[in-house]
Amino acid sequence: MFLPLHDSNPIRYVKVAYVTYGLIALNALIFLIEANLSPAAFEQATIGFGMIPIVVRDLYPQPVAWLPDWANLFTYAFLHADWLHLLTNMLFLWIFGDNIEDAMGHWRFLLFYLSCTGLAALAHLAFNLDGNGPLVGASGAVAGVMGAYVLLYPHARVFVLARIVIPIPLPVPAFWMLGFWIASQIFYLIIDQGEPVSWWAHLGGFAAGIALTFILRRRAVPLLGGR
Structure with missing residues (x-):
């Protein structure tokens, strides 16, 4: 229905959002390595570093002997199934991540991102206790960034490519764009047609x-801003 292009929300407290850009670069680098693996090695990497509920719960041996079971709650977010999966996640992180890093500071934003990564994985695990397929992708962590953005900057303008009759760029408040996104996640969860997407990780x-933003934002950054 829509694709975000950019937002009109300047950063104020940091000169360069290097944690956001570093995360994008790291995800891209890891995918380049993945893309050059043989199909069998790619599958093995996904199994070894993806988040498999029965492995994290220690019901099945860890495929990577030196990796603690809990580590998969974080490593999964740096793997992607294909280019479209990677580019979609990184586009959202590019647009929204710099403002959240600005609102929190570099180190607190990194803590925020990794915490959202782990909590998204735990949400997936909670509703898939006996799951034996690997969860991969930065979607859960990026969803955390989007949750922070809608709390801090609901009135900021986001330019989206909307498909009405033909694709056209439209400026819309972040609240409407991100509100539509979260509503769509709930809708797809309810009608679940067996798609290989973890709606619970997104939610x-x-x-x-949203919850972590109350704790980690700068005191000078108000809630419900972006006007």
Whole structure:
């Protein structure tokens, strides 16, 4: 229905959002390595570093012997299934991540991102206790960034490519764009047609992002801003 292009929300407290850009670069680098693996090695990497509920719960041996079971709650977010999966997640992180890093500071934003990563994985695990397929992708962590953004900057303008009759760019308040996104996640969860998408990870990451923002934002950054 829509694709975000950019927002009109300047950063104020940091000169460069290097944690956001570093995360994007790291995800891209890891995917480049993945893309050059053989199909069998790619599958093995996904199994070894993805988040598999029965592995995290210690019901099945860890495929990577030196990796603690809990580590998969974080490593999964740096793997992606294909280019579209990677580019979609990184586009959202590019647009919204710099403002959240600005609102929190570099180190607190990194803590925020990793916390959303782990909490999104736990939300997926809670509703898939006996799951034996790997969860991969930064969607849960990026959903946390989006949750923080809608809390801090609901009135900021986001330019989206909307498909009405033909694709056209439209400026819309972040609240409407991100509100539509979260509503769509709930809708797809309800009608679940067996798609290989963890809607619970998205919802868990989004909720975690909102909750953690109250703790990690700068005191000078108000809630419900972006006017």
